[in-house]
Amino acid sequence: xxxxxxxxxxxxxxxxxxxxxxxxxxxxxxxxxxxxxxxxxxxxxxxxxxxxxxxxxxxxxxxxxxxxxxxxxxxxxxxxxxxxxxxxxxxxxxxxxxxxxxxxxxxxxxxxxxxxxxxxxxxxxxxxxxxxxxxxxxxxxxxxxxxxxxxxxxxxxxxxxxxxxxxxxxxxxxxxxxxxxxxxxxxxxxxxxxxxxxxxxxxxxxxxxxxxxxxxxxxxxxxxxxxxxxxxxxxxxxxxxxxxxxxxxxxxxxxxxxxxxxxxxxxxxxxxxxxxxxxxxxxxxxxxxxxxxxxxxxxxxxxxxxxxxxxxxxxxxxxxxxxxxxxxxxxxxxxxxxxxxxxxxxxx
Amino acid sequence: xxxxxxxxxxxxxxxxxxxxxxxxxxxxxxxxxxxxxxxxxxxxxxxxxxxxxxxxxxxxxxxxxxxxxxxxxxxxxxxxxxxxxxxxxxxxxxxxxxxxxxxxxxxxxxxxxxxxxxxxxxxxxxxxxxxxxxxxxxxxxxxxxxxxxxxxxxxxxxxxxxxxxxxxxxxxxxxxxxxxxxxxxxxxxxxxxxxxxxxxxxxxxxxxxxxxxxxxxxxxxxxxxxxxxxxxxxxxxxxxxxxxxxxxxxxxxxxxxxxxxxxxxxxxxxxxxxxxxxxxxxxxxxxxxxxxxxxxxxxxxxxxxxxxxxxxxxxxxxxxxxxxxxxxxxxxxxxxxxxxxxxxxxxxxxxxxxxxxxxxxxxxxxxxxxxxxxxxxxxxxxxxxxxxxxxxxxxxxxxxxxxxxxxxxxxxxxxxxxxxxxxxxxxxxxxxxxxxxxxxxxxxxxxxxxxxxxxxxxxxxxxxxxxxxxxxxxxxxxxxxxxxxxxxxxxxxxxx
Numbered sequence: 001x002x003x004x005x006x007x008x009x010x011x012x013x014x015x016x017x018x019x020x021x022x023x024x025x026x027x028x029x030x031x032x033x034x035x036x037x038x039x040x041x042x043x044x045x046x047x048x049x050x051x052x053x054x055x056x057x058x059x060x061x062x063x064x065x066x067x068x069x070x071x072x073x074x075x076x077x078x079x080x081x082x083x084x085x086x087x088x089x090x091x092x093x094x095x096x097x098x099x100x101x102x103x104x105x106x107x108x109x110x111x112x113x114x115x116x117x118x119x120x121x122x123x124x125x126x127x128x129x130x131x132x133x134x135x136x137x138x139x140x141x142x143x144x145x146x147x148x149x150x151x152x153x154x155x156x157x158x159x160x161x162x163x164x165x166x167x168x169x170x171x172x173x174x175x176x177x178x179x180x181x182x183x184x185x186x187x188x189x190x191x192x193x194x195x196x197x198x199x200x201x202x203x204x205x206x207x208x209x210x211x212x213x214x215x216x217x218x219x220x221x222x223x224x225x226x227x228x229x230x231x232x233x234x235x236x237x238x239x240x241x242x243x244x245x246x247x248x249x250x251x252x253x254x255x256x257x258x259x260x261x262x263x264x265x266x267x268x269x270x271x272x273x274x275x276x277x278x279x280x281x282x283x284x285x286x287x288x289x290x291x292x293x294x295x296x297x298x299x300x301x302x303x304x305x306x307x308x309x310x311x312x313x314x315x316x317x318x319x320x321x322x323x324x325x326x327x328x329x330x331x332x333x334x335x336x337x338x339x340x341x342x343x344x345x346x347x348x
Numbered sequence: 349x350x351x352x353x354x355x356x357x358x359x360x361x362x363x364x365x366x367x368x369x370x371x372x373x374x375x376x377x378x379x380x381x382x383x384x385x386x387x388x389x390x391x392x393x394x395x396x397x398x399x400x401x402x403x404x405x406x407x408x409x410x411x412x413x414x415x416x417x418x419x420x421x422x423x424x425x426x427x428x429x430x431x432x433x434x435x436x437x438x439x440x441x442x443x444x445x446x447x448x449x450x451x452x453x454x455x456x457x458x459x460x461x462x463x464x465x466x467x468x469x470x471x472x473x474x475x476x477x478x479x480x481x482x483x484x485x486x487x488x489x490x491x492x493x494x495x496x497x498x499x500x501x502x503x504x505x506x507x508x509x510x511x512x513x514x515x516x517x518x519x520x521x522x523x524x525x526x527x528x529x530x531x532x533x534x535x536x537x538x539x540x541x542x543x544x545x546x547x548x549x550x551x552x553x554x555x556x557x558x559x560x561x562x563x564x565x566x567x568x569x570x571x572x573x574x575x576x577x578x579x580x581x582x583x584x585x586x587x588x589x590x591x592x593x594x595x596x597x598x599x600x601x602x603x604x605x606x607x608x609x610x611x612x613x614x615x616x617x618x619x620x621x622x623x624x625x626x627x628x629x630x631x632x633x634x635x636x637x638x639x640x641x642x643x644x645x646x647x648x649x650x651x652x653x654x655x656x657x658x659x660x661x662x663x664x665x666x667x668x669x670x671x672x673x674x675x676x677x678x679x680x681x682x683x684x685x686x687x688x689x690x691x692x693x694x695x696x697x698x699x700x701x702x703x704x705x706x707x708x709x710x711x712x713x714x715x716x717x718x719x720x721x722x723x724x725x726x727x728x729x730x731x732x733x734x735x736x737x738x739x740x741x742x743x744x745x746x747x748x749x750x751x752x753x754x755x756x757x758x759x760x761x762x763x764x765x766x767x768x769x770x771x772x773x774x775x776x777x778x779x780x781x782x783x784x785x786x787x788x789x790x791x792x793x794x795x796x797x798x799x800x801x802x803x804x805x806x807x808x809x810x811x812x813x814x815x816x817x818x819x820x821x822x823x824x825x826x827x828x829x830x831x832x833x834x835x836x837x838x839x840x841x842x843x844x
Contacts, residue, residue: 118424120443124549124830125370178550180370211370236369263369284369286816286834 075317236284288337416757459512582810600820612743622680770798
C-alpha cells in the first residue's frame, strides 16, 4: 500500500521542477497529465489500513560498532533484498556499506564503491544523500560526479547513475558549487495541489540555502495516506509540511511545523503507529561537539520530547528500520569527529 | 584548556573531519605566521611562514594525507608508469582554475616544474630528466625509477604558478583555496580572501588575515586582548594574566626542523667539518626545550624525525659531549689556523637570526653558550627578513638559525632538504638515481654536516572557542582552509 502512495509522490515530485521552468501552456498540459496519472493510480490503489498503535519503549542500547574505512556522510534504510526486514545503508566518501541487524548486532553484508570521475568543484566536507527508490538505493557523494545505484539481489552490486543528489524520490538537487549546501532555488512547495491555506509555514517558505530534505509517507488513523516532507535550512531550522492524500482527490495540506536547532541527521516516521509521524533529530551543534538526539511527535510540544539522549560523539545518521516487529527500530550512528568507526545505537 | 578532538588530523581536501552539523561559511579570522614571509614564490619558500602561505595560495599535484599517504590533488590519479618505470603520465583534474579565472593546464604544471630546476629547490625535480605537457596530461621522463615521485610532487616547492612564472612579491596568482588580497609589510599583515572556485571546495572563511611580530609578547598581547582569534603564543604568555576569551589549543606534528646553517664570512672556519662536528657535539639540546611556548620539542642531531625513522637522542647525547667536542675542535685546529688553540681567542663569530622569529634569538643564545664552552666568542645579530635572506644567500654570515619543514614521515625528503639547504647536492644526486639509502645518508651527513640539526618542533596554536576545524598537515602547516567559525567566543573566567 505504501508503495502506491510512494509512487504518487514520485510522480508529483518529478513533475514539479519541470513545471517551474516551463511555459504556462506546457505547465497546464503537464498538470493535466499528472492529474490523470494520479487519478489512474488512485483508482487502482488498494484501500489503506489504519495503523494500530503500539507501545514504544524508548531506551538507548548500543548495538555495536563498525569501521567504515572512511567517515560516514549519509545513512538510510530499506528492504532491497525483499526479505521483509530493512537493511542499513551507510554512505561514506568512498563507498556504500550494507549492514543488517542479527540478534541485535550489526553485521556487514557488503560494500560497493563509487567510481568514475571526481566532481569539480567539490565541497571541503563531503556531502551525501541516500534515498531508496523501489528496490534500489540511490547514493550520491560530493566527491563523485555520478550517483551510485545499489541493489541487493544475493549480493550487493552497484552501477553509476545520473548526476546530482536525489533528495526525495524523483527529486534531484545540485550543490552550490564548492559548498556544502544546496542553493535556495531548490526546496519546492509540497504537492502539486499546493499548500495554500496550510496552517503555518510550508517548507518552501523557509527560503535560503538547504542542507537536506526528507520525503516520507505513512497512513493516518482514518486510513488516509499522509505525505510528510521536511527541509533543513543551513540555519538549523527544519520545516515540515504534511499533506493528506485521500483516494481520488487532490492532496490537501494537513499541517506545517517548524523546529529550530536541528542537526543534519534527522528522520521522520510513525514509530508508535498512532497515525502521526515522529521527528527524530540530532542537534545543531558544532562539528565534533557532544550531540543530543530528541524525539518529538509532529504537532507536539518541542520542549517536551518523547525521548532525549545525549551522546559524547556527534550523531551522523538516524534511520528507521522496518522489521517484523510491530514498531520499527530507530537507529542512530554516533562517532567522534572525523572517525571512520561508528557506534550504532538502538533508541527503542 | 580542552584539547581538540583530532589534533593530528592532516588536511587533505575532502578528507577532513565531517560535520555532524556542517561547517558554516563566512567571517574573518586573524592568525599569525611564525615570521615574516620574504617571498611568495613556491620554489623559494624556506620558512614555515612561507610554506604556510604557499599551501594556501597554490596547489601541488599531490598532497600528503593521513599516515603519510600521498593522495592526488591537482592530479587526477597517482603517477602512471610504463614498463620501464621511467616514463610517467599524470592526468590532471579537469575544471581547475587560477584565481584570475583562467584554466590551469598541464602546460602550467610543466612550466612550473621546469622553473624549479633553476632554483635552490631543484633537488625536488632531480629525478626528472624531461617534462612535457599534452592537452590533458603531464609526461615525465625519469633518470631512474623512483618510489618517491608523488611525494616529491607533493612538496610546496613544486606548486603550480600561472604559466610557471615566478609570482610577484605583492601579488601572486595561484589556484589555491585563498587568493592574495594585499600584503602590508609596514603593518605586517597579509590579507587573503576565499577563492570561490577552488576545485577542492571553497574555504569556509571569507577572509584570513595573517600577521607577524618581532617580539613574542606582541603576538600574545594581540591574542589576549581579543584582537586575533589564533595565536602561536597563546595564553599564559604573561604571568598571572588571562586572555579576554577562553582558548583551546591544537598541536601539529613535530615537523619543523630548526638548525644551524653555515655562512662564508669566516669560510675557513665554518666550512671545516671538524668545527661543525665540535659545534654539533657542544650544543646541549635539552636546553632548547625551554625556548618554545609549550609545544612538543624533539631534540635531534639528525635531520630526520623519529616518525620517518630517525634516531632518538639518548639523554647523554641531549646534554652534549664536551670532551668529544673539544677533541673535534683540536683536530680542526690542526687544519685551520683560526681554530688553532693559540688563535681561538681572536676568533669572533656572528650568528644571524631573523628578527620576526623571536624564538630563534633564544636558540642562538644556546649556540653562543656552546661556542663559549669551546672557547669561541660569538655575537647574535637580528636582521629583518629580507636582509636575513640576502645575507644567507650571499654567505655573508658565520652561522645562522634556519628552519625547514617537509612531510614528517618521509625520510628521503628530510635527507634531501637538509643537504640542499646546506648547499650540498649529494642527496639530489642520490635522488636522481632513484633512491636515498638511509645508512649512506647518515654516513655522508655525519661526515659533511651541511647543517647542524638542533630540534624538531611542533607548532601549537591557541584558538578562541568559536574557531573550529583547525588541523595541521603532514608538514606541520595549519590548514586554514578547513577553519570555520561557529557560535560566539566564550569569555574567560578564572585562570586559563
